[in-house]
Amino acid sequence: MAVTGVEALNRTQASAEAEVGSIDGSIKECSAWIGVAAVYDDPWATPVTGCQVRIKVEGELVADGPRTKGLSAYGKEDGQPHDDVRAKLGIHHQNGVKSGSAVIALVPEGADDSKDIEQQIRSQLAAFEMSMRELLKPWIEEWSKHGWWSIQDAKRRGQMHGFEAWRKEEVGFWVSAGETAKEVWDGVTSGAVIEKAQALWGYAGELWDRRKQLMNLLKAFAEGSAKAIEKALESLVDLPGELGEVFNALVQHSVDWVENMIEVARETDVFKRATKTIMAIVMMMTPNFWVEGIGMVEGYLLPEVLVTIVLIIIGALCAAAGASALALRITGLLSKLRAAVGTAGTAARVLFTLFDKLDAVAKLIGKLSRALRRRRHEVISGETNKTNQIVRRSASPLDVNPPAxxxxxxxxxxxxxxxxxxxxxxxxxxxxxxxxxxxxxxxxxxxxxxxxxxxxxxxxxxxxxxxxxxxxxxxxxxxxxxxxxxxxxxxxxxxxxxxxxxxxxxxxxxxxxxxxxxxxxxxxxxx
Structure with missing residues (x-):
């Protein structure tokens, strides 16, 4: 996210013309040129890269198969600063064409297996929810039988401090769990606990203070909107330590994984379905489960769970986009997040199962994103001796209605x-x-x-x-x-x-x- 949409389009125009030269030079004497600058309409003006281009000028095919330029054309990949080449991404230009009107297309390639992959994801999500329900059955049954009285048993198992801080309300459990964990965190004075938290993130307390933004990111995936996801990510770039560095790289220095995310959000409801399944599972984690878990990690479990869920999905999109360095950084972070959750005893084992099953789904989402990128198709009318802009929607096509x-x-x-x-x-x-x-x-x-x-x-x-x-x-x-x-x-x-x-x-x-x-x-x- 280096520039705004208008800035990006202006810069790609200038960049393309710089490459082909002025039409008042030798090109004008010999022949014309034509340029294409493809970009999404998302807030980050993400360029459309690696997409095959087909151009006809006055009915004559002048380009069939060249691709819009991506980071790899400049020896870069997601996670690396690329402001110096950002304006050149998503561009293709063709010299030696005759002057005239043109039809310019981004064309799909290969077999379309996206629907099959999407169906696999739906089946896995259903199985995921059923298996987690079975795994959480002991806590669910205990809660159904004893309600808030089961907290005492969970308290003894989890060595919970500050039990009196819990709000005894079933409605709004996320809020009540959050406020309780905050009380627990405020009550922690053990130097060993604080040192462990600081070793992980710099300041676990700051991570807790940003739980609203973390929750908004999960909600953005539930909305299934690329615009909402990008906005939620922007609010996390200043997190402390390595987490903040990774979120900053995802926002400021990335193209390929963002394209994958946009295509999944634009073409499917997979993000919505996956997040709905995750939230259904989390709501099965009754208060006695969280007391046991939060008690054993002394107040900073919930934010780590939220971060882990989101990064598993984003990491899979990075890997599928070929952003290997960024995917490896996320993998390292996920290992640390698991370590943060790992002290929660039986609850940790349940959460690890959740993460593992989500990881399998996320890999399929990554595979789906690759298939969807191959399907991209746009057609515009254009002309020679200019850079013709193709703007691809980042949201699902509107169900448009006639004018009033x-x-x-x-x-x-x-x-x-x-x-x-x-x-x-x-x-x-x-x-x-x-x-x-x-x-x-x-x-x-x-x-x-x-x-x-x-x-x-x-x-x-x-x-x-x-x-x-x-x-x-x-x-x-x-x-x-x-x-x-x-x-x-x-x-x-x-x-x-x-x-x-x-x-x-x-x-x-x-x-x-x-x-x-x-x-x-x-x-x-x-x-």
Whole structure:
């Protein structure tokens, strides 16, 4: 995450043109050039790397198979600073082509086995939950039989300190467990315990203080949104010690694992399903289980569990992306996290089983991410002697809806809500066909002036509100009217170009002759 989306696109444009030279030089004399800069629309403006490119100029195939540049092209990989080459990633340029219009595509490759892998993950998650339920059965049965009275037995097994701090509420167990563990941590004065915690992370207390951010990261995976995951990760880059260094590398110095994460979030609900399963298992860990476990590690078990769960998934994505150095760093961290949990006796053995089974699922998620990256497909119209930008959505395609009726020029009346800027559409435009084309993935994806996602199809550009409702921006059959012109159009729609309409508009405060004429010209397009 080195630059913003706009900065990234500007820099890739400049970078590509620097490589091919000015069109006023020898290239212009001999032939044209064409460039492609592919990037996701996520907050980190992650480049789309290693993707096969196909380019046709004036119907002639000029490139079929070259790939957009990735970190490996510059001898780098995830986890290493790469600001010096960031602007060159996701780019391909082709010299020696004739001038003209072009069709540019990122094309899929190989067999599509992603659906089979996704089904394997679902089956493993179901088996995972069932096996953990069986493993946790002793604590569940004890809790079902004795409720909060079972805490006393767990306390004796776990050597729990500060039992009176527990809130005796079943609802909101995560909160109650958290507050209890905080009380335990505050009560720890043993130098040996503090030294052990500091040896692991620098300051275990700081890790505990960031449990909200850790929980937000797990929630982001539960949401299944690349944007939410990236935001949650950003909040953890300043964690103390090696943990902070790893999170910083994941955020600031990575591309490949992020691409894998985006594709899984964009194309599947695997993150949602996996996190739902994990949370179901954690909720099976009744308060007597946590008392036993937290008591034996004296107050810093829960944050380590959360970190371990998340890093197992991220580590698998790194490994699948070929980010070997970063994956090894995460593996080392996971070993330390296991050591932190390892003093929890029987509870630790249960948690180790959870981690091992999750690791098997995570490896499948990594395999799925590789398959999904091979499936990437985007098509845009472009032209030579420029860098043509391909913006790939980082979220699942929106279930877009047609624009509101106020945008239909013929339906505007005197009561229709008028805004400072209003874009209306001629009746001849088949907006339903445009919407269908957008849903089928035939539109070029970009950014509207206000930052919304935009779709360009059939010579028209639409913006998309966050709820998926489209609105017209510009193109064939679109007309932009100011507030008074829009109101005047409502008058023409009811009364036509008649003396009565002229009389009404004469009495409309602030309506100028040019605004009235603008409304009339729109009205005449469908008479």
């Amino acid at each position: 009726s106020r945008h239909s020029a013929k339906k505007v009346n005197q009561k229709t809500v008028a805004k400072d800027v209003n874009t209306v559409v001629e009746p001849r435009v088949d907006m339903n066909a445009d919407v269908a084309a957008i849903k089928e993935g035939h539109a070029a994806v970009g950014r509207a002036p206000g930052g919304d996602v935009s779709y360009t199809v059939n010579g028209r550009t639409y913006g998309a509100h966050p709820n998926g409702t489209l609105y017209p921006i510009e193109g064939d059959g679109f007309h932009t009217l100011d507030r008074d012109s829009f109101k005047a159009l409502g008058v023409y729609n009811k009364f036509g170009d008649t003396p009565r309409a002229a009389e009404i508009m004469k009495n409309m405060s602030g309506l100028r002759a040019d605004q009235q004429q603008r409304a009339l010209s729109v009205w005449k397009t469908y008479q």
